[in-house]
Amino acid sequence: MLALVMLLSVSSLSAQKTTLGGSLKGVPEGYHAILSRVMGDKFVPVDTLQLDKKNGFKVTLDITEPTLFFLHIDNGDGNMCHLMVEPKERIHADFEYVPASRVYKITNCKGSDNVKLYGQFNDILAGATDQAAMAQVPARVEELVKANKDKLMAAFLVTFFEQDFDNHAPLYREVHDALTPKYAQVVYVKHLAERLKGVLVAGMEAPEIAMSDPDGNTRRLSDLRGKVVLIDFWASWCGPCRRENPNVVKLYQKYHDQGFEIFSVSLDKDGNAWRNAIKADGLTWPNHVSDLQYWQSAAGRLYGISSIPATVLVDREGKIIARNLRGADLDRKLKEIFE
Secondary structure (H helix, E strand, C coil): CCCCCCCCCCCCCCCEEEEEEEEEECCCCCCCEEEEEEECCEEEEEEECCCCCCCEEEEEEEECCCEEEEEEECCCCCCCEEEEECCCCEEEEEEEEECCCCEEEEEEEECCHHHHHHHHHHHHHHCCCCHHHHHHHHHHHHHHHHHCCCCCHHHHHHHHHHHHHHHHHHHHHHHHHHHHHHHCCCHHHHHHHHHHCCCCCCCCECCCCEEECCCCCEEEHHHHCCCEEEEEEECCCCHHHHHHHHHHHHHHHHHHHHCEEEEEEECCCCHHHHHHHHHHCCCCCCCEECCCCHHHCHHHHHCCCCCCCEEEEECCCCEEEEECCCHHHHHHHHHHHHC
């Protein structure tokens, strides 16, 4: 099930009239269809749909911002439809219950790309009627979200992967970045931003680092685009870092001519100690940077560094390959890349 904890913000804007109409087939006899507003992890009833003789309905909603609603039956069956509705929309949607999968399909929709998108999501779930089809659901949902990442409903659908977040953080980032230009202040996109805060995993683009080298010149990680780069977090006062340095030097000498670079970020607070350690350990590459802020290093905080030595391996396109590879593990990965 989708798991998304979201708080609806209070807006000072005046409510905009939004209409939702259509038809609903398959409501069990004696029960009612209820439209509720999603408020955090609760559903707050807004209206009970009055169906006419042709199972048609129409409701008017007063909303000031994009809002998530939940259409469900009061028979205890938790499955129904989530509807992302934006102010001033005029939506027509036809729903039909599929008993085999306990899913309500959206068989027709006009006026809302978000509702259409949820209908496609429901089609994937409704079609998973055997083990083989169920096994394909995650891949199909991921493909659907990627293809529609600029639609606000994608911010909700991506939480299908909440229980496997580490493996899908790049997808969260992709959806977040696509929606931010238009929907940065919408609570659902803010949720993604909060979820991604401090998270850097394989497949994500490595955040920019721009800091001074020992001579006061600014060096940028992005200037090394096109190279395989090891971002190496260390310090002159760090014993394990100094003991690891000979291995780093060896790998630099081994793979540098094939396009391997090292971007060393020092968590030092003493500039002279930093410079002396670079010279003493034979760290001959030019990309050494530090803001001399110790554990408050801007780059260290950006990358969530809580202990050193720490490494981040970045590919030629600037995306993270892996974190905290050292020694033989790092050698094996570089051999895989270059040989």
